[in-house]
Amino acid sequence: MSTFNITLHVWRQKSPTAQGKFEDYKVEADEHMSFLEMLDVVNEDLIEKGKEPIAFDHDCREGICGMCGMVINGEAHGPQKLTTTCQLHMRQFKNGPFDIWIEPFRAAGFPLVKDLVVDRSGFDRIIQAGGYISIRTGAPLDANATPIPKAVSDMAMDAAECIGCGACVAACPNASASLFTAAKITHLGLLPQGQAERPERARNMVTAMDNEGFGSCTNHGECESACPKGISVDFIARMNRDFVKASATAYDRAAKSDGD
Amino acid sequence: MQRALTLYQSTIGKKVAMALSGLVIIGFSIGHMLGNLNAYAGEVAFNEYAEGLANLPFIVWPTRFLLLACFGIHIASAFTLVTRNKDARPQAYHVTKHHEATFASKAMPISGIALFLFVGFHLLHFTLAPQLFNAAHFENPFWNFYAGLSHPVLALVYIAGNLALGLHIYHGFFSAFQSIGANHPKYNPLRRDAAVGLATILTVANLMFPISVQLGYIEAPAGYEAAMADAAAPVNDAPAGDH
Amino acid sequence: MELRSNEPDKSIPIEQRWTKHKMAGKLVAPANRRKYEIIVVGSGLAGGAAAASLGELGYKVKCFCFQDSPRRAHSIAAQGGINAAKNYQNDGDSVYRLFYDTVKGGDFRAREANVYRLAELSVNIIDQCVAAGVPFAREYGGLLANRSFGGAQVSRTFYARGQTGQQLLLGAYQALERQVAAGTVEMITRSEMLDLVVVDGKARGIITRNLKTGEIEPHVADVVVLCTGGYGNVFFLSTNAMGSNCTAAWRAHRKGALFANPCYTQIHPTCIPRAGEYQGKLTLMSESLRNDGRVWVPRKKEDCGKPPEQIAEKDRYYYLEEKYPAFGNLVPRDVASRNAMYVCDEGLGVGPVVDGERRAVYLDFADAIKRLGEPIIRERYGNLFDMYERITGESPYKTPMRIYPATHYTMGGIWVDYNLMTTIPGLFAGGEANFSDHGANRLGASALMQGLADGYFVLPYTVGNYIGTEASKRIGQRTFPEIGTDHPEVQKTLKDVKERIKRLMSAPEPKYGPDYFHRELGKIIWTKCGMSRTKEGLEEALRQIPKLRAEFDKHLKITGTGEELNQTLEKAGRVEDFFELGQLMCIDALTREESCGGHFRAEHEEDGEAARDDDNFAFVSAWGYTGDTAKPELNKEPLTFDYVKPSKRSYK
Secondary structure: OOEEEEEEEEEEOOOOOOOOEEEEEEEEEEOOOEHHHHHHHHHHHHHHOOOOOOOOOOOOOOOOOOOOOOEEOOEEOOOOOOOOHHHOEHHHHOOOOOEEEEEOOOEOOEOEEEOOEEOOHHHHHHHHOOOOOOOOOOOOOOOOOOOOOHHHHHHHHHHHOOOOOOHHHHHOOOOEOHHHHHHHHHHHHHOHHHOOOHHHHHHHHHHHHHHOOOEOOOOOOHHHHHOOOOOOOHHHHHHHHHHHHHHHHOOOHHHHHHHO | OHHHHHHHHOHHHHHHHHHHHHHHHHHHHHHHHHHHHHHHHOHHHHHHHHHHHHOOHHHHHHHHHHHHHHHHHHHHHHHHHHHHHHHOOOOOOOOOOOOOOOHHHHOHHHHHHHHHHHHHHHHHHHHHOHHHOOOOOOOOHHHHHHHHHHOHHHHHHHHHHHHHHHHHHHHHHHHHHHHOOOOOOOOHHHHHHHHHHHHHHHHHHHHHHHHHHHHOOOOOOOOHHHHHHHHHHHHHHOOHHHO | OOOOOOOOOOOOOHHHHHHHHHHHOOOOOHHHHOOOEEEEEOOOHHHHHHHHHHHHHOOEEEEEOOOOOHHHOHHHHOOOOEEOOOOOOOOOOOHHHHHHHHHHHOOOOOOHHHHHHHHHHHHHHHHHHHHOOOOOOEOOOOOEOOEOOOOOOOOOEEOOOOOHHHHHHHHHHHHHHHHHHHOOEEEEOOEEEEEEEEEOOEEEEEEEEEOOOOOEEEEEOOEEEEOOOOOHHHHOOEOOOOOOOOHHHHHHHHOOOOEEOOOOEEEEEEEOOOOOOOOOOOOEOOHHHHHOOEEEEEOOHHHOOOOHHHOOHHHEEOHHHHHOOOOHHHOOHHHHHHHHHHHHHOOOOOOOEEOOEEOOEEEEOHHHHHHHOHHHHHHHHHHHHHHHHHHHOOOOOOOOEEEEEEEEEEOOEEOOOOOOEOOOOOEEEOHHHEOOOOOOOOOOOOHHHHHHHHHHHHHHHHHHHHHHHHHHHOOOOOOOOOOOOOOHHHHHHHHHHHHHHHHHHOOOOOOEOHHHHHHHHHHHHHHHOOOOEOHHHHHHHHHHHHHHHHHHHHHEOOOOOOOOOOHHHHHHHHHHHHHHHHHHHHHHHHHOOOOEOOEOEOOOEEOOEEOOOHHHHOEEEEEEOOOOOOOOEEEEEEOOOOOOOOOOOOOO
16 A cells, blocks of 8 residues: 655635635545545544535546536546546556645536535536427337437437536636537437437527536537546537527427417 | 527527638638739739739629628627637636647637737738838839838738738638538548648748748849839938928 | 235236226326425436426426436446346246246345336336437347346346446436426425425425525425435445435434335445545446456465465365356355355455455456457456556456445335335335335346336326325315415424534534544444344444444534535434434344345355245334334234245255
């Protein structure tokens, strides 16, 4: 077992409106600890000293729930590719840097709650705008009634792997939510079941994304690089295509229903 | 029209507008560069080309309007998006580390502003107010071309402006395809190659004009030196009240 | 208390029971549904699907989750797949066979009618999910792919890469968000249920804590549905999410809902062992690894600290292959788990010393790599190997994996009848939170099936039936008397919750955070009420738990205030409830003098195998809260088996 000393500079902010600042903590890290276990140790120590622990979101600690996320030395989820913060282990820091800056995901679309905790409910509202297939619970077709080519199904799965962690927004120099939105539009837009609502879905989800105050995509590609699931920026091009097509051709429901 | 305006209200619509207007401007830049290659063929060829253009008013003016519109849309969209993107992250990170973003992609607003200034300068220099920069203005386009680029300081401005153009196109051309959704797994790698190729060709070709003039590969037209000397004298001797 | 399962009459053939039951049920007219308010606590497969389906029917639904989004519930972490008796593979599967396998797999401790319904609904689940856009794996012909899972003799498991739970949950989540947009469901996130409001004997609301502001909020409704998951975190270390807890279920129990079979917990044999004392969570790896990996430990204690490569073949003890020649490394989960524990108890464990001992065994792929070549192994297990390497820093291609069992599912839960209603009228429980369908042991790929069956297909009918039945009792009046948040019972419960928080925050001699006590409690439960239980051990645990609880009451330390986001306070409340649940688990395990499924009593074995006692223990233990957690009241629901005759398991 090998341990080493690190200094954490952690963003502490008591409430959304309070003034935040970095606080420093000296920690002896074990290389086999996960990053969050290291923070657990810091927190237990803080509690015993009568101080408030560092608030951070986390839940499954298996890299799938998407709850954890912080910016570590300028990188969303830290230095390891295709890895969430909870799956990042301290051995990545064994050879330095021993100064670790920890900041919350920063974006207007992700208002800060406390310390490293941010509010990502904007993502839920983007899904509410159309990130679903309208199917009633009950009696759909038999699951095998509509064959889907394996390649299409696999690509839909590539997009569907998104865990909604928000690292794409955090890493984007423009704090854009394009990768998140594009992943859902692509997942559902590729499947035969998703065709009926495809144009409206693209229009409504993009509008919702814009309304949340996220920035625009300027094709830096940082999102794909930070994404723990490696979701491709190609899906953003798909979203753009769907959106333009939808804007040009979409059946205008509002106008139509006015006439009824 | 309603649909186009609705589309334009979205961030994606603005990006599409930027992509399309940018592609038009790139198209113009290529034509502009190709036309200027006549300079290597000498005064006669260059002037014939210039006069040929001037004699096509039904093409020149619509093109000018189109370009003006494209610049307008491009700049207005860029301004809105850049402002929006700044607002999207009110508090900056203390530490940032980028992996994929390039110098060009991050410098788009800066290279854009540089290009705006450069294009303004270029229009003033050759079309709107050449007297501000040149000692003399001629009815002969090639003479103007030579006069403009033989001035070392102005040549440096052209070199800098064209470097900004190259940088802007390097990201812009690639980005335009992504913005309009032109995406296919088979051709995606080509988009980057095409952007690199185009940016390189355009920049190198454009840079060669001031460099060639400076190094003497494009020689002064016959009678130019004498005319310059003549033109210089009365300016120097002119009484102050004439201005 | 007399337990009425309310299942259809046994004279009805089992395959018609659910249909007839639905037919006999009362309906609520579409125009009336919006008058009824339903609270759904939890947003996993069961809760998310139930809230979405009830909202779609037109009820006024409020759905709560403690995470920042309903998409994060721990259903998301299920890897393997979901069973359904589709028989797409033409390999002889049927609803009846899935029913049969589930009753047998549950070691004859589940209600037959419930299990049959589950098997019957499994078919609809797949149709529903595909229609909702779940990208299940497909064959080149475009049809759905299946695999055989957990030793099943048919290929009935549907999967989406290694993320089946994620895709199913996102399907339910999207359906839920669609209802949120439609205005039928109000989603309340970052909110934890801290108590149940019972008025005139009926569940009428909940008290929650807003985890962002600390505000204690009352919510009243006509029906409350708990889909709050399992209690595996009572062990401290489990494969559950860090936030998974029993508080909602336990608070309902304290308000009168019986808690059934708490000692039925499932231990998964292939988890990544602990690396140090600081560890708060274990990670599960798919059981499929045992298809090609060979399990061993050194024969000699002195070899345990050596690198595995330096241990000669003759000094390696392939204990599963030696003890169970027929099944070898593929023995069922509980057998594999228990044997790993035995060898480590003998001091033959490997890996780093944690808490003074080595607790891991090797899962070695060297032979498989030699036989099949690295590319094939990479194709089969590449993702798992990568995950293992990310966590441990060791490559399973080069050195044997280290594995150890960990808790990952709890079959026990709130007692419910056939309608999934608890012993408190108007309070329902679905998914892992109830005890219903898995008996004493759950088959692989059946948890997702049960969550979705309850959420999509059972609760929407049975909740409606309850409302319709109540309405028919009071024709011309309000079905449920109107209560506001100012109702005395609501206010009293609210006050109780506030006082409890105040108590938690003001221990007389604050010293340690809640994690310290949770870790200690987990050690007791894991060693005494884990893979193998004994009378002495359980009695010892029942002495230790109250002692530790007293320490907790005295020394719990929470910094910050209750009026803000305070994760320490959240944990403290959960740990307190784990204390009481853990105690009940041990009492349940002590009274169940047999070995069945996930409950193994060392005293009850024959030839090294679990010995079930059908004559004396073919019943559900449903425990009632008496006010004294040391003396709960035992109610028995007898189990009869008319279709699947109890038989003995043997893997020799």
